[in-house]
Structures are given as structure tokens and as C-alpha cells.
Amino acid sequence: MKIVMASMLACGALTTALAFNTTYAQDAEQRPGVAPGVTLPTAPDFASKFTDAMKTPEALAAGEAALKATADAYAGATAIEDTLTMTVSMGERKETQAFTIARDATGMRLNLQSIVITATGEKIFIETEEVADKYVGFAIEESMLATLTTKLPGFELPFPRMLVDSKATAGARMQGAFLSEPTLAAYDAATNALYFTSMGGSDAIISIDPKTRFLASAAYGFTPPGAPEGFKVPITVTFAPITMATLSTPIAFVAGSRKEVDSIEKLAPTPFEIGSSVPNATFKNFDGTEITLASLRGKVVVMDMWATWCGPCRKGLPSIGKFAALVKDDAKIAVFGVNTLENVKGDEQMALAKKFWEDQKFAFPCIVDDGSFFKTFGVGGIPLTIVIGPDGTLAAKHEGIDPKNIDGIIMLLKTECDIALGRAVAAPVAPADATPAVAPAGM
Numbered sequence: 001m002k003i004v005m006a007s008m009l010a011c012g013a014l015t016t017a018l019a020f021n022t023t024y025a026q027d028a029e030q031r032p033g034v035a036p037g038v039t040l041p042t043a044p045d046f047a048s049k050f051t052d053a054m055k056t057p058e059a060l061a062a063g064e065a066a067l068k069a070t071a072d073a074y075a076g077a078t079a080i081e082d083t084l085t086m087t088v089s090m091g092e093r094k095e096t097q098a099f100t101i102a103r104d105a106t107g108m109r110l111n112l113q114s115i116v117i118t119a120t121g122e123k124i125f126i127e128t129e130e131v132a133d134k135y136v137g138f139a140i141e142e143s144m145l146a147t148l149t150t151k152l153p154g155f156e157l158p159f160p161r162m163l164v165d166s167k168a169t170a171g172a173r174m175q176g177a178f179l180s181e182p183t184l185a186a187y188d189a190a191t192n193a194l195y196f197t198s199m200g201g202s203d204a205i206i207s208i209d210p211k212t213r214f215l216a217s218a219a220y221g222f223t224p225p226g227a228p229e230g231f232k233v234p235i236t237v238t239f240a241p242i243t244m245a246t247l248s249t250p251i252a253f254v255a256g257s258r259k260e261v262d263s264i265e266k267l268a269p270t271p272f273e274i275g276s277s278v279p280n281a282t283f284k285n286f287d288g289t290e291i292t293l294a295s296l297r298g299k300v301v302v303m304d305m306w307a308t309w310c311g312p313c314r315k316g317l318p319s320i321g322k323f324a325a326l327v328k329d330d331a332k333i334a335v336f337g338v339n340t341l342e343n344v345k346g347d348e349q350m351a352l353a354k355k356f357w358e359d360q361k362f363a364f365p366c367i368v369d370d371g372s373f374f375k376t377f378g379v380g381g382i383p384l385t386i387v388i389g390p391d392g393t394l395a396a397k398h399e400g401i402d403p404k405n406i407d408g409i410i411m412l413l414k415t416e417c418d419i420a421l422g423r424a425v426a427a428p429v430a431p432a433d434a435t436p437a438v439a440p441a442g443m
Contacts, residue, residue, distance in 0.1 A: 043232040044221045046205050050186035050195050063187025063194050064170065066208060071173055073213035075166035079104035081248065082214075082241040084159055089234040095309075095343055101163055107251040108144055108164060118253045119144040125253045128267065130375060136267050137260040143167065152264060156180075159237065160206070160215065178220040178235060179204055192216075200225065202232070214241045269378035274396065278388050279376060283338070283367035286354045291367055293392070296334055300395070300417045301388040305338045305374050308356050313383040316401040316409070317362065320385065323410045324364035332390070333417050337366035340374045341382060387413065389420040396420075 053059065074080070082101045087094055100111040107120035114129045119140060124147055126136040141147045145165045148155045157164065162173040174182045179198040186195035192208040201223035209216040216239060221232035261267055280294045293301065304320040306313035317337065324335040339353035350368055357366050377384060379399050387396040396416045402408050 042234070043230060044219065044234050046195055046203050046219070046221060047185075049193075049205065050188060054186040054188050054195075059187045059189070060184055062189055063184050066187065066189075066192065067173060067184070067194065068170070070208055070213050070215065071162050071166070071168070074162055077103075077241075077243045079244050079247045080241055081244070082163065082239055084240075085238045086158065087236045089236075097343075099158070101159075102247050102249065102251065103164065104247050104251060109249075109251050110164070112158070117144075117148070118251065120251050120253055123253075124148065126264070126267070127258075131267055131269050132258070133270065134259050134261050134267055135255065136264060137262065160218075163215070174204075174206065178202055178222045201227075201229070212241070215239045268380065269375075271379070272377040272394060272397075274394050277393050278386075281369075281373045281376075283336075283369060283373070284350070285365055285367050286350065286357070291336075293388070296388075297392055298390050299331075300333050300390055300420045302333065302335045302413055302417065303338045303386050303388070304336070305340050305369070305382050305384040305386075307339065307341045307382060308352055309343070310341075310382050312401050315403075316383050316385075316406060317360070319401075319407045319409055321362050321364055322407065323413050326410065326414060327417065328364075332421055335364050337362065337364065338369050338373070339366060340369040341371050345370055385409065385413070387416045387420060 080101075080103055084099045084101070085096065086099070087096045097113055099113070100109075102109045102111075107118065109119075110117040116127050118125045118127075122140050124138045124140055124144055126138075138147055138151050141150060143165060145157075145161060145168075156175075156177040158177045160174045160176050160179075161168045165172075168175070171181075174196055179196055179202055180200055182196040182198040182204070184194060185197045185203075187193070188195075192210050194206045194208070195203070196206065197203045202221060204218055204220040206218045207216045208214070218237040218239075220235040220237070222235050223232050278293060280292060282290055282292045284290055302320075302323070304317065306317055308314075320335070320337065327333040327335065337357070339349065339357075342349045342352060344352060349370070353366060353368055374382070374384065377386065377394075377397065379397075381399070383399075383401060385398040386394060389395040396413075398409060398412075
């Protein structure tokens with residue numbers, strides 16, 4: 001259940017199962033709910049909110065009619081913009097993300113956090129802010145959704161298909177990342193609420209605005225693949241559709257100087273090569289002091305990039321702490337944790353990282369990155385550990401951790417530091433079985 005950039009995109013760009021996977025299922029052999037320090041979410045009980053009278057054939061027929069009226073409302077809109085706010089409850093933590101949909105006769109634009117999918121003319125374009133020099137282009141075959149499903153195996157939207165596919169069949173209107181092959185199980189005409197069950201154990205309550213007939217809200221009990229029986233992640237979505245004569249921002253795609261590629265795999269960031277000069281960057285530590293890479297020239301700098309949501313990061317940080325303790329008296333080696341890719345920025349990120357660091361009682365310093373420094377290295381996820389030589393060039397980098405020998409990185413880093421300082425000539429031995437780095441929600 002490890003996620004890298006390519007598979008994240010292929011699974012629907014953002015499927016918030018991503019947030020689940022990175023929090024609850026860090027290793028292939030580890031099942032949801034056993035990540036250390038995580039409180040399991042309380043499974044919602046949606047079925048109990050509907051009486052037997054709401055589950056009769058007559059009630060279900062009325063529900064299907066209401067659903068068709070909603071589909072017709074979306075299909076009949078000349079131009080529509082919708083902002084979806086999604087909140088995933090992960091134990092005591094909540095993660096909120098916003099998406100936007102814009103659609104008119106010229107095409108469609110889906111803004112899924114840092115990923116934008118644009119359909120205009122006869123092509124679909126996929127771009128991400130993580131990769132500045134490339135984008136993916138596909139010829140449209142039948143429809144945008146059909147093309148994405150064909151080109152990206154496993155692709156599914158994190159919201160009902162009817163929002164983007166006016167031709168969706170009755171059975172597919174509510175299909176999405178959190179409802180696979182949904183079945184209408186109950187309808188409350190008084191509140192315009194529909195209850196759906198689906199394959200895999202997920203269920204949901206979808207509410208319709210009685211005036212506009214558009215979707216108003218959704219509450220999901222999402223059961224990720226491989227989760228124990230009865231395990232559900234609560235997910236809520238609010239919709240804010242606005243219809244208009246013309247969109248506030250026309251549907252268009254401008255390639256600029258970027259290169260078009262024909263697959264998601266080719267959209268991966270260009271790797272930062274060993275021996276390349278690492279650009280100067282400015283960070284702040286927990287007391288607000290600024291630290292620049294330029295000020296560390298002449299030393300070997302070891303940086304371990306991590307986030308509070310990243311399970312492999314949490315597992316690997318203690319080993320980095322052991323390495324820092326090993327070299328703490330060496331004036332030529334500086335070791336830093338680098339908090340990055342959090343879902344919050346600025347003061348909130350600083351407070352979040354500081355609390356985690358102090359709770360773990362790490363003795364080596366930590367600095368905070370807004371994500372821009374991490375993006376320099378052209379990798380798909382964290383943890384990422386880099387070694388910068390005294391001349392400011394990249395001497396080594398390590399993506400992910402070795403779950404069978406997490407502490408193996410300690411002597412590996414020591415050897416790499418010694419080589420960078422001219423103290424040793426023997427080449428270090430790389431970990432044999434690294435756990436791939438984990439991509440964040442929204443990359």
C-alpha cells in the first residue's frame with residue numbers, strides 16, 4: 001500500500017484513500033489501524049438513520065427519480081463551477097482538501113489540489129505543480145472520463161461521476177473512489193437524502209439540494225481495500241455549485257515551454273543527479289532562527305526530509321537520530337531533520353512539526369521547508385535523506401527506508417560523510433530492500 005507519484009495519479013490523482021494509506025497502512029504486511037500512535041476512526045452507522053419505509057420498492061423508485069433529476073440538472077447547466085470541500089477523519093486528526101470543477105460546452109477543468117486535468121478540444125492534459133517542464137497529453141476517446149479510465153488503469157474520481165459525465169448511466173452516476181458499484185438502499189424524501197451501499201463494504205449518505213437539485217453534501221464510510229471487516233474511514237464532502245452563462249475562467253490549456261509526454265510514468269520529476277550543485281535555500285528552526293545552506297559550506301550536511309503523516313518517515317527518524325548522536329562531536333558534519341510536505345503551512349506547520357519533534361524527544365535539530373526545497377530533488381515522496389558535500393554538491397541520496405534493516409542507514413551515512421570529507425575511499429553498500437518513499441495527499 002505504498003504510494004508513489006505515478007500510481008497516485010493513476011488511482012485518480014487524489015483518491016483520499018491516499019490519506020488513509022499513508023496514515024494507517026505503512027507497510028505491505030501491516031494492516032490498517034496498527035500504525036503506532038494512531039487512534040482508529042469511529043465507523044459511521046448510516047443505515048440506522050433510515051426506516052424500513054424508506055427502503056421499500058416505492059421509496060427506492062422515488063429515490064431513483066430524485067437522482068435522475070439531479071443528473072438532468074448537471075447535464076442542463078450551460079456553465080457550472082463547483083467547489084468541493086472534503087474532510088477525512090483519521091482518528092483524532094482531520095485532513096481537509098478542496099477541489100474545483102469547471103465545465104461548459106468547450107470542455108472541463110478539474111483542479112485536484114496540485115494536479116490539474118483539462119479537457120478541451122480533442123485532448124486531455126494532465127499537469128502537476130511538482131513537475132514544471134512536462135505535462136501529459138491524451139487524445140479524447142469517447143469522453144474525458146472514459147479516456148482517463150482507459151489510459152490510467154484504476155483511475156476513479158474522488159466524487160460522483162455525474163458531476164463530470166452527463167452521459168453516465170443510472171448505475172454509474174454515484175460511482176466514485178469511495179463507492180464502487182453503488183446500490184441505492186434507502187431514500188428519505190423528507191430530507192432528500194439517499195443511502196447507498198457498495199462493493200467492498202463502503203456506504204454513504206448523499207443529500208440533494210431541494211431547490212437546485214444539485215448535490216449538497218455527502219458522508220462516506222469508506223472501507224479501503226484490505227481493511228479489516230467493519231473498518232471504515234469517515235469522509236465528508238460539501239458541494240458548492242454555481243451556474244452561469246460563461247465561466248469566470250475559460251477552459252484552456254497553455255503548454256508554454258513544457259514538453260508533452262504520452263504517459264503518467266513519463267511525467268515523473270527529472271531526478272537531481274549526484275554531483276550537481278544543490279541550490280542555496282533558507283530554512284527556519286523551531287526558535288525562528290534562519291539557517292542557510294550557504295552558511296554550512298565546508299561541512300557535510302545530512303538532511304532527512306519527513307512529515308508527520310508519513311509512516312515510513314516516523315519509522316526512519318530514530319535511526320537518523322542515532323546517526324546524529326554518532327557524529328555529534330564531529331565539527332565537519334551537520335545533521336538536520338527537515339519537515340516538509342505537510343498539509344498546513346507557515347506557523348501551523350512550524351507548530352505541528354515542533355510538537356511532534358518534542359514529543360519524540362529527538363536531540364538533533366529540525367528545520368522547516370514549505371516543500372520548495374524538497375521539489376528540487378525530483379523524487380516522488382518521502383522519506384528522503386540527502387548528503388551534501390562540503391563543496392555544496394549532492395554526494396548521496398536515499399529514498400524510503402529498508403524495513404528489514406532500518407538502522408543500516410547509520411553506518412551507510414557515516415561512510416558517505418567520510419568519503420565526502422576525503423577520509424575514506426571504500427564505497428558504501430546501499431540498502432538491499434528499501435521501502436519506497438510515500439507521496440503526500442495532493443501531489
